[in-house]
Amino acid sequence: MKLLMKAPAKINLSLDVLRKREDGYHEVEMVMTTIDLADRIELEETKEDRIEIISQSRFVPDDQRNLAYQAAKLLKERYGINEGVTISIDKMIPVAAGLAGGSSDAAATLRGLNVLWGLRLPQEELAALGAEIGSDVAFCVHGGTALAKGRGEQITPLPAPPNCWVILAKPSIGVSTADVYRNLDLKRIKHPDTMAMVKAIENQQYENVCRNMGNVLEDVTLKMHPQVLHIKEQMERFGADAVMMSGSGPTVFGLVQYDSRLQRIYNALRGFCEQVYAVRMLGDEGR
Structure with a gap:
């Protein structure tokens, strides 16, 4: 079988x-x-x-x-x-x-x-x-x-987050999660407002989802791997609504609401990054 x-x-x-x-x-x-x-x-x-x-x-x-x-x-x-x-x-x-x-x-x-x-x-x-x-x-x-x-x-x-596109860009490096956590200074990190993110999702407020994105591992990985910072800066410059690294990296993702802007950002990223994807969130599928 x-x-x-x-x-x-x-x-x-x-x-x-x-x-x-x-x-x-x-x-x-x-x-x-x-x-x-x-x-x-x-x-x-x-x-x-x-x-x-x-x-x-x-x-x-x-x-x-x-x-x-x-x-x-x-x-x-x-x-x-x-x-x-x-x-x-x-x-x-x-x-x-x-x-x-x-x-x-x-x-x-x-x-x-x-x-x-x-x-x-x-x-x-x-x-x-x-x-x-x-x-x-x-x-x-x-x-x-x-x-x-x-x-x-x-x-x-x-609940499922507000509907939008997700653009992913991964540089041609791998990142050790153990190394990132080892270099994390818990006394100096700026904590994101997790419950504000939860509330934004529950209330289907796309702008507040973008506003409350935060990842305390990001600064560590960006210092260890400058090419990740470069991708993040370029994605912001090309017009994504919000940009952040996922997990311990090195993949950077941007949220985009409008199809016209999506294509422009995708094409621009493909100019210098081989692994670029434009996908949807699955929301609450598979549960």
């Missing part, structure tokens, strides 16, 4: 870090939403009791480092599954980009194998399993738009 799953990317509309926790993780407050840029995951049952990862992308590991592999392994061990699975990943989301591509692959694997192996686990249990794999996996299990707290595993669903 085969099953096809969609694994959408996410962007952070707001990302705040409150403190360093005793367990070594950081306490965060984030507003995240999924976008219409997605990997495709094919799950195929096998009689041989093993997990196999197949991908055409040389950047996707085919062993225990792969989060989809970890998701399948966790389900097998936790629920005594003796069947195997081949996980084919058609990679469309840029790797190491701040878009949760690996986390979304893991979440899609959890959701798909829950069906394929007849486990019938509720979404909350799948999300709790996802939190054991990575901080963004719980959100990716839920999808849509949400406020995430704790280390990312405490999920409160939100």
Whole structure:
């Protein structure tokens, strides 16, 4: 039996870090939403009791480092599954980009194998399993738009944000999330107003969504990688309504309401950045 799953990317509309926790993780407050840029995951049952990862992308590991592999392994061990699975990943989301591509692959694997192996686990249990794999996996299990707290595993669903285009531009570098957090000075950061962002989404106020975007990791990554700052400055100059880095970077995204402006910004960015995408938010789809 085969099953096809969609694994959408996410962007952070707001990302705040409150403190360093005793367990070594950081306490965060984030507003995240999924976008219409997605990997495709094919799950195929096998009689041989093993997990196999197949991908055409040389950047996707085919062993225990792969989060989809970890998701399948966790389900097998936790629920005594003796069947195997081949996980084919058609990679469309840029790797190491701040878009949760690996986390979304893991979440899609959890959701798909829950069906394929007849486990019938509720979404909350799948999300709790996802939190054991990575901080963004719980959100990716839920999808849509949400406020995430704790280390990312405490999920409160939100309505879909106001309708708009999202332009993404990723420079040809990868960013280590661990390095970014290591260089974050918690005493000097300016905290975004997370609840103002939540209210703007609930009230469908596009201007207030743009006004309240904020990411405390941005300054760290911009200092480490000046090319990210260059993309942000150019996107602002070309006329995006609001511009911010997603996650720990290096992908920069801009919100745009009008189609005419979208095309101009997209074409301008393609002049110096190879990976540029124009997509819609998925809102509350997939929930």
